[in-house]
Amino acid sequence: MSQLxxxxxxxxLLDRAFTAITDEEFxxxxxxxxxxxxxxxxxxxGAREGGFTDLAARNIAVRATAARGRMSGELEQxxxxxxxxxxxxxxxxxxxxxxxxxxxxxxxxxxxxxKDFGLPVTRLMIASSVAGEAPASEMxxxxxxxxxxxxxxxxxxxxxxxxxxxxxDDDVKAKRKAAKERKQADARARRExxxxxxxxx
Numbered sequence: 385m386s387q388l389x390x391x392x393x394x395x396x397l398l399d400r401a402f403t404a405i406t407d408e409e410f411x412x413x414x415x416x417x418x419x420x421x422x423x424x425x426x427x428x429x430g431a432r433e434g435g436f437t438d439l440a441a442r443n444i445a446v447r448a449t450a451a452r453g454r455m456s457g458e459l460e461q462x463x464x465x466x467x468x469x470x471x472x473x474x475x476x477x478x479x480x481x482x483x484x485x486x487x488x489x490x491x492x493x494x495x496x497x498x499k500d501f502g503l504p505v506t507r508l509m510i511a512s513s514v515a516g517e518a519p520a521s522e523m524x525x526x527x528x529x530x531x532x533x534x535x536x537x538x539x540x541x542x543x544x545x546x547x548x549x550x551x552x553d554d555d556v557k558a559k560r561k562a563a564k565e566r567k568q569a570d571a572r573a574r575r576e577x578x579x580x581x582x583x584x585x
Contacts, residue, residue, distance in 0.1 A: 394515045395454055397528050400536045401511035402450055402463055405504045410446070411439050413466055413505055425465045428458065460515055467509035470501040474509065484519040487527065494534065507534060 405413070414422060426435035429445040436442035450459045475482040477493040497506045510528060514521045527534045 393525070394511075394517075394521070395459070397525065397536065398459060398463055398508075398511040398515045399450075399454055401504075401508045401528070402459065404537050405508070407440075407443050409502065409504050410443055413502070414439075414442070416501075417465070417469065421465050421468060425462065428461055428465075460512065463508050463512045463515070467505055467512050470497055470505045470509040471512070473497060473500065486520075487523050490520075490523070490527070491531075498533070503533070507536060510534065511536075 414425070417425070423435055425446065426442065429436075429442070429449040431442070431445065436445065446462060450462050453459045453462070474493060474497055477496065478485050478489060481489050494506060497509070501509075507528065510524050514524050514528070518524065528536050
């Protein structure tokens with residue numbers, strides 16, 4: 385797989401892991417973050433000094449920043465901040481195997497991570513590791529796609545609404561017809577005047 389395709393796949397998984405988080409889950413995740421992580425998140429997402437005081441406003445700002453920052457790095461920064469405590473715990477539990485764990489080693493610690501941080505954050509942490517080009521990325525991708533517990537939920541496609549063809553009502557049609565007839569009448573009158581000028585009696 386080319387580097388570009390690998391990058392696109394990683395960002396797609398990260399985006400799916402992030403968008404799968406509900407508003408309620410997001411609020412709960414932020415509530416458990418260290419104060420400096422919350423401050424960094426709010427600053428990244430455009431909050432004024434002092435950060436967001438309204439949970440709904442933070443949610444909207446974070447989602448908007450993530451949506452426009454899929455390829456610019458802002459989505460990665462947001463996910464890193466949200467998943468950092470989970471990643472720190474994961475590294476601690478894996479010990480010497482943290483840099484490149486096997487699937488068996490990772491699955492051994494994920495139940496504890498899910499219990500302490502929740503499934504959405506655990507998925508987000510794994511997806512962030514893939515986006516960060518972790519040595520075990522291939523194995524992590526497999527877990528996010530196929531593991532019974534860690535696999536990301538299916539993408540929900542929203543059908544595109546097809547706008548009805550624009551139709552003019554009878555009044556507009558009548559006005560257009562009248563205008564067209566006036567133009568044609570004016571054109572005939574000009575032609576007749578030109579003919580008379582050329583061939584006076």
